[in-house]
Amino acid sequence: MVRLLFGPQSPKITARFTRMLTRVLDAELAPHSLIARHALTLAPVATPLLVCHGTQDVILDPNAQIKWNSVFKPGDRRWQCPAGRHFFHYEYPELTGQAILQFWQQPICKPRFSLIERPL
Numbered sequence: 131m132v133r134l135l136f137g138p139q140s141p142k143i144t145a146r147f148t149r150m151l152t153r154v155l156d157a158e159l160a161p162h163s164l165i166a167r168h169a170l171t172l173a174p175v176a177t178p179l180l181v182c183h184g185t186q187d188v189i190l191d192p193n194a195q196i197k198w199n200s201v202f203k204p205g206d207r208r209w210q211c212p213a214g215r216h217f218f219h220y221e222y223p224e225l226t227g228q229a230i231l232q233f234w235q236q237p238i239c240k241p242r243f244s245l246i247e248r249p250l
Contacts (some may be wrong), residue, residue, distance in 0.1 A: 131147055131148075131151065132144050132147040132151065133207075134188045134215070134216075135147075135151075135188070135189070135215055135216045135217060136215065136217060136220070136221070137215060137221065150194065151241075152188045172197055172198065172201045173201060174203060177203075178205050178206060178233070178236070178238050178239050179201075179203075179206040179207075180206070180207050180208075180209065180229075180230065180233040181198050181206075181207070181208045181209070181220070182208075182209045182210075182211065182220075182226065182229065183208075183209075183210060183211070183214070183218070184210070184211045184213070184214025184215045184216060184217075184218035185209060185210045185211065185212055185213060185214060186213055186215050187214070187215055187216045187218070188215070188216065189216045190216065195216065203246035204238070205232055205236060205239075209229040209233070211225060211226060211229075212225075
């Protein structure tokens with residue numbers, strides 16, 4: 131499982147990831163996990179939406195990726211990390227950061243008002 135999620139790693143790193151994933155599966159509460167998946171209800175949101183995933187994600191159902199299109203509105207985006215796995219943001223932090231910054235810099239994401247009072 132570690133190799134599928136994180137790609138080839140040294141034996142030492144693989145052992146660390148295996149221990150970490152074991153602890154997560156044993157102790158953490160989550161709406162879904164590597165063992166059991168629960169369907170999330172997709173619904174439009176008022177704020178601009180960016181959905182990101184890796185193209186090599188073995189956890190995310192490819193059909194779920196397509197379902198996002200039904201709730202997208204103008205300005206919403208889906209970004210696929212080339213060669214990214216489930217933890218693409220770990221493998222490709224610079225690329226992921228660039229995608230998020232590009233999304234935030236769209237005119238639709240710019241604030242329409244200032245939270246800082248200006249002197250009269």
